[in-house]
Structures are given as C-alpha cells and as structure tokens.
Amino acid sequence: MTVNASPTVMFLLISFGTVLGIAGTDLVLPAIPAMPTALGGTTALAQMVLAAYAGGTLVGLLAFGELGARYSRRKLLVWSLGLFAVASLLSAYAPTLEWLVILRFAQGAFGSGPAVFAPGFIHGLYPADKAPSMFGRLGSIESLTPALAPIAGAYLMTVGGWQTSFLMLAGLAILGAVGSWAYRQSLPDRLEAPEVHQSYMSIIRNGDFLRHGLSQALSLGSILIFVFGAPAVMTGTLGMTIGDFILLQVFGIALFILASNASNALARRFGTERMIMIGTGGLVLGFFLILLYTSLGGPSLSVLVPLWMTANGAFGIRGPIGFHQAIVASRGDHSRGAALVVAAILGITAGGTAAAAPFINIGWWPLALASSLAALLALLCLTLIGSTAKEAGDC
Structure with missing residues (x-):
C-alpha cells in the first residue's frame, strides 16, 4: 500500500533519515567509556x-552513490534504512567488543544511504529557486544532532546501559524504512541514466563540480575539525x-541556523557566486581571528x-548554496555527486x-x-579553479 504526501512531509522524512546517520555516532558517544567493562577489551x-x-x-557513501546512479533511489532508501x-x-x-567493531562498520555503511539520496530527492521535490533554501533547512536540522544526540545518549545510558542507544537507532530506522516504503510514490526517482556523467572520475574532471564540491568540503571540514x-x-x-x-x-x-535560512534569499538578491x-x-x-x-x-x-559565531555564520551563508551548486554541477548525477x-x-x-591531535x-x-x-584552501579553490557555471539563480 502506498499513499501520497506533500513535499513538506517528504522533506521531513528525508531529514529524518539523514539525522539517523549522524546520530549513529553522537547518540552512541556517551556509551563508549562503558564498553570495555561491559564487553571486555581495551x-x-x-x-x-x-x-x-x-x-x-x-x-557506504561511494557504494550508494554508484547504486543510486543505476537503480531506483526509492527502493535503495528503504533498503538502506532497513539494513x-x-x-x-x-x-x-x-x-x-571485536564483534561490535565489525557490526559498526556495517551500520555506518548501511546508514549512509539517506545522505547520498537526499540532495536528489530535494532537487526533485522543489523548483530550482527553492531547493537551496531547503538545503539550508536540512543543514539546520542536521546541525542540531551533534548538540542534542549526546544528551539523549547519556540519558539512555542511565535507563538501560550501552545497548539502549543501539536499540533506539534500530527502532527509529524501522519507522523510517516503513515510512519511506509507504510514501515511496511521493519521492522523485531517477527517471533515466545521466547523459553527461558515467563515473566518479568524469564528475571529478568537471571544473564546476570540483570548484564547488571541494570548497564546500573544505569549508565544512574547517568547522568540524574545530568541533x-x-x-x-x-x-x-x-x-x-x-x-x-x-x-x-x-x-x-x-547563528548557523539563522544564516543558513537566509542564504538563498541573499543569493537571489546579491548573486550566488558573490x-x-x-x-x-x-x-x-573568523578562523584567522581565532x-x-x-x-x-x-x-x-x-x-x-563571538569569533566562533562569526565562522559559523559565514559558513551558514555559503553552505546551503555552495552545496546546491555542487549538486547542480553533477548535471543530473546527484547520487554520485552527493557521495x-x-x-x-x-x-x-x-x-x-x-x-x-598530537598538539592538542x-x-x-x-x-x-x-x-x-x-x-583558506576553500577560498583558494573558489579563486583558482575556473568556473563555467552560470549563477545558481539561473540554474
């Protein structure tokens, strides 16, 4: 049985899946110190x-990126959440503990599917002028996970021990898989194989993708390294x-949430590349002042x-529209591009x-x-790597 849903409902379902992948680290984090005693090991x-x-x-990112370019993303999303x-x-x-390490590798691989498919789904659910705003909202939702999930994980530890976080993740993933299956017809699917890109290397050789994709990765990487x-x-x-x-x-x-939700409006007014x-x-x-x-x-x-807020606000301005530009530059090969x-x-x-780490x-x-x-490398990528892209507002 399938039912139809509005783009807003599907956006929330997509966000739920990506948050689960992030929570796989942050929800479990408070349980790590207890594991050697509970399971044996160092x-x-x-x-x-x-x-x-x-x-x-x-x-998992690279595997689902390849699979998403070849097969139905709707079905792959359900399989990803189910596994x-x-x-x-x-x-x-x-x-x-040794078995847990092996299972965690599988858990990370299977949980990466929503992050790969989310950009393509959002691109299909919303018109080009609204998609960057939705990337900003997705980023806002995801940014709350590292702050709130460890608190929830610490509470779950007091309720039932280290296993409780994993049981919670399993239950939530089942809900996500059932919802994705029930509403699958409302998710945009891959209609045909991309005409331009046929492999990861062909995407990487695209100067527009390399410019925006690498600068986006370096920008967010700078924030996460500090965190x-x-x-x-x-x-x-x-x-x-x-x-x-x-x-x-x-x-x-x-400040990141405020800036990311204003990102698309600023881009439409003053220009995306600017x-x-x-x-x-x-x-x-921000980071040089720090x-x-x-x-x-x-x-x-x-x-x-205040200096940290400057860095986060600046990334909020460029993050959603920068990621959108990278996805647009993948020219329809959204799964591989996002991966x-x-x-x-x-x-x-x-x-x-x-x-x-050695100098902490x-x-x-x-x-x-x-x-x-x-x-700084993110800024150099924007400056030194040539672009043939039009303004995102024109895409």
Whole structure:
C-alpha cells in the first residue's frame, strides 16, 4: 500500500533519515567509556567503535552513490534504512567488543544511504529557486544532532546501559524504512541514466563540480575539525567543563541556523557566486581571528564565542548554496555527486583532526591553525579553479 504526501512531509522524512546517520555516532558517544567493562577489551579498541562507523560510512557513501546512479533511489532508501536497523539491532547484542567493531562498520555503511539520496530527492521535490533554501533547512536540522544526540545518549545510558542507544537507532530506522516504503510514490526517482556523467572520475574532471564540491568540503571540514578537537582542549588542556563546550556550540549553531535560512534569499538578491565567496571569506576571517587570539594566549570564552559565531555564520551563508551548486554541477548525477562531496567532508575532517591531535595538549592554536588552513584552501579553490557555471539563480 502506498499513499501520497506533500513535499513538506517528504522533506521531513528525508531529514529524518539523514539525522539517523549522524546520530549513529553522537547518540552512541556517551556509551563508549562503558564498553570495555561491559564487553571486555581495551579503551583503544572501544575508540575503534567510532572509527569503524566512520570507515563504514565512507565506503557506504561511494557504494550508494554508484547504486543510486543505476537503480531506483526509492527502493535503495528503504533498503538502506532497513539494513541500518538490522545492523543496529545486532550491535545491541554483540557478544564482544571485536564483534561490535565489525557490526559498526556495517551500520555506518548501511546508514549512509539517506545522505547520498537526499540532495536528489530535494532537487526533485522543489523548483530550482527553492531547493537551496531547503538545503539550508536540512543543514539546520542536521546541525542540531551533534548538540542534542549526546544528551539523549547519556540519558539512555542511565535507563538501560550501552545497548539502549543501539536499540533506539534500530527502532527509529524501522519507522523510517516503513515510512519511506509507504510514501515511496511521493519521492522523485531517477527517471533515466545521466547523459553527461558515467563515473566518479568524469564528475571529478568537471571544473564546476570540483570548484564547488571541494570548497564546500573544505569549508565544512574547517568547522568540524574545530568541533571535534574542542572538547579535548577545553576539558583537558584548559581545565574547562563540558558545559563550556555546549555553550560554545549552542551560540555557534544558533547563528548557523539563522544564516543558513537566509542564504538563498541573499543569493537571489546579491548573486550566488558573490555570496559563496563572501561567506567563505568570512569563514577564513573568523578562523584567522581565532588563531590570532589563541596564539597570543587568549583563553576567554567571552572573546572566543563571538569569533566562533562569526565562522559559523559565514559558513551558514555559503553552505546551503555552495552545496546546491555542487549538486547542480553533477548535471543530473546527484547520487554520485552527493557521495563525493560528503566523502570529501569526512576525509578532510579526519585528516585535519589527525594532524592537530598530537598538539592538542598545547592549547587552542593548533586546532585553530588546522581549521584556518582548511578554510583558506576553500577560498583558494573558489579563486583558482575556473568556473563555467552560470549563477545558481539561473540554474
């Protein structure tokens, strides 16, 4: 049985699926310290529970990108959520930490489908002039997950132990799979094979895609590098509390949401390429000011919070329209295009985080330096890689 639904309902369903993939890390995060005691193993092996999920996500992105270019995205979305539910349920009953690591790889791979298919669905549900706004709203919803999911995960730990987060993910994924199947006729599907791109390499060779896709990945990567390293710097090196980190995140996310929802209106008024460039420039400025302040020994949150808000607001301006431009540049091959952008974000974030990790005990500035370099590279991509694209407003 299938039923029809409005674009708004389908947008919420799509958002639900992408949030589940993100929650696969953040909801489980509070349970990690308890796993060595519960399942046996070392603290280092427990960290592999997070790393395996990230590795599986990377593999899943590229696999679903290829599958989405060949087969029905409607059916693939249902399979993705259904298999994610199975992997989550099996993870809850993993007999050892080693088995949990293996299952987490599968969970990450299966859970990456919605992130790949969401851009194509949104592009099909909304006209070209409204799609960037919906990317902004999707980003706003997704940005709340890293802030709220760990709080929910900590509560679930007190209710039923480390398994509860996995059972919650399984239950939510089943709901998502059932909803996706019931409303599948309302989801836009791939009508025909893309005429221009036939492989990942052919998309990468497109200068417009490379320019916008790489600058988008570097821009978001700069934000995530700072976020991933901030708790260790604040609670370890600087002797602050996790509450201070939450405060930093709340202000940053709030301005990101405001800016991302204004992004498309600004682009229509002043031009898409101009706003992407202004937003990226603001991102560079924000991180360079953070780097300057922290290099001089500045520890005050009263200064860091406004600077962090500057970086988040700047990314909010360029994020939705930049991602939309990358998807448009994939010329109909939305699944592969989205997979490449998200995979690049993961790779850049992992590389930047790993590069800053040995110097975290110094303080803020190594983290600020890694984020500043990523943001600067994003600006250089926009400046140095040639574009033949028209303004997004014309697309």
